[in-house]
Amino acid sequence: MRHCSVQVRGLLTREELDRYNALIDVGHFLEEQMRYDLVAPVQKEIDILILPAIERLKEKSRQRDRDTEEYLRRKAMDEELAKLAAEEDEY
Numbered sequence: 001m002r003h004c005s006v007q008v009r010g011l012l013t014r015e016e017l018d019r020y021n022a023l024i025d026v027g028h029f030l031e032e033q034m035r036y037d038l039v040a041p042v043q044k045e046i047d048i049l050i051l052p053a054i055e056r057l058k059e060k061s062r063q064r065d066r067d068t069e070e071y072l073r074r075k076a077m078d079e080e081l082a083k084l085a086a087e088e089d090e091y
Contacts, residue, residue, distance in 0.1 A: 001027035001043060004050045011053040011060075020049055 001024055003009075012020060027042040 001031065001039065001046070004046070004053075007057055008050055008053045011056045012050070016049060016053065020046060023049065 003024070004020075009017065009020070023042055023046050027039055027046070030036075030039045030042065
């Protein structure tokens, strides 16, 4: 059984996490019983289950990028205003 990343697990809802853990347990049991024919569908269910958390992780990354862009834009504006204020002081 393949686990998802810690970041993705951290973004699962309580219900999703409970289901994820149950599916992992079932998958491990099936592996112990060498029922690999049944492990694949369980892994597929896990992959489907974690998709919303993956999207939430992507959105957090996009939001961080937007916040960084906004910060840099404001910083550039502040520097430009400081430059203009310094030029006014020279006159």
